Amino acid sequence: MQAERVDDSLRESYDRCQKWVASDGVDIDDEIVEEAVREAERGTLFCQKNGMTNRMQTVCTAHVRDSLGGFQQVYSEFMLACSPYIEKIRQVTHLEERYRMVDDEVDQKIRDEERTLKSTAGYDEACIELDEAVTHYRKIRQSEGNRVVTLRPFWLYVILLSLVAVGEVMINYNFLLKFMDIPAFALATSAAIGGVVAWASHEHGRALKQFTFYFGSHVRPEEKKHVGWHFAVATMFLAVVFVAVYYVRYIAVVNANANMMVQLGNNILDNGYKAGRGMGPTAAALTSLGSNVAVWGLSIWISTMFHDRNPHYMEAALQKKKAEARLNKITKTRNANVNAYNAGRSVGREEVRNEIKALTEDLGEQLQLYKQVQAKRDKIISQMVNETNRNLVLYKQTLMSFLSSNGSVKIYGEGNEPISYDEYDRMNVSADENYIMQLIRW
Secondary structure, X not given: OOOOOOOHHHHHHHHHHHHOOOOOOHHHHHHHHHHHHXXXXXXXXXXXXXXXXXXXXXXXXXXXXXXXXXXXXXXXXXXXXXXXXXXXXXXXXXXXXXXXXXXXXXXHHHHHHHHHHHOOOOHHHHHHHHHHXXXXXXXXXXXXXXXXXXXXXXXXXXXXXXXXXXXXXXXXXXXXXXXXXXXXXXXXXXXXXXXXXXXXXXXXXXXXXXXXXXXXXXXXXXXXXXXXXXXXXXXXXXXXXXXXXXXXXXXXXXXXXXXXXXXXXXXXXXXXXXXXXXXXHHHHHHHHHHHHHHHHHHHHHHHHHOOOOOHHHHHHHHHHHHHHHHHHHHHHHXXXXXXXXXXXXXXXXXXHHHHHHHHHHHHOHHHHHHHHHHHHHHHHHHHHHHHHHHXXXXXXXXXXXXXXXXXXXXXXXXXXXEEOHHHHHHOOOOOOHHHHHOOOOO
């Protein structure tokens, strides 16, 4: 929609408002002092709750009334010229207020959520736990040169080690079945072998990654012993498993070749293993053992990838992650509500912005002129507030100076109650914008 053209009367009244300047009120200082002394000489002061006397108000605001009266004249002319557009201007003003209210309403809802959250059981404890965990983590992180800690998902680590155990079952199950001839026993034994290899590789990989931390020259001997037995026990079990695998595989191949020769009618003593198909028992046992060692080596590499070289750093990061998860569990509902409120804020803002945009485009320059004059008016009122307060301070200081040298003056407050000089001195004699606005009729 095309904006309306600014007519001459509106432009002229706008220019008069912008050019208006308040006269200097400094020359009334002598008059203020004289009036304050004259009032004190009467011997009795009647003041209001804010410490002002009637005479004080009249004298200190006389120049302000005259100044506001002069501006009010040109301001009224401008508002009269704006009358054809004032309804739309007020709609824009109302929409701008609505825009602020959208934020206020959402902010209030968020504050309510915060209060509800703080009263939730366990929230304070979770916050304290997280603060302590973060402090401990940052302290270690700084000592580590702010490097990134190695902290990969534990569930992924379990899956990979489980795959290691499954690989051991696939390698060892067939010859264990031939040796035991009972599927359940063969499966259980191969699974046990897989579990031992997975556990041993976990201990070996951790020791390898954290060797400097646990076995460095700075570590005390008793600490080395405390950690070293994990490595030693894992190594012992792994050695037993590998020896057993080698032995069982060897026996299984010998038995299989012997059975095959019997079926062929060959003399085992005369022909040895030449008549048998496949590799001999030693080669077969070493091949099987090599496969197990390869899986063990791979699982050691996996273990090193899931451990940090400083176990305390890794533990601190894990505690921090757990504390964050605990707090997030408590704040989950609050966070969802806050996100919904903020989304509603965006929608509400957009709706109001579109309405303001449509009216602004329709009004065009008239709206800008109106806003500039209102800003001018606010600035003048602010100046008048400052001038009035300066006058009031000067008037009261004059009164207090007179009272300090003449103790016969009596002061009465509201309800004609006597007021001491100290009580009156503590009264804050001042004016605000509302007070200034009420000095004249706008």
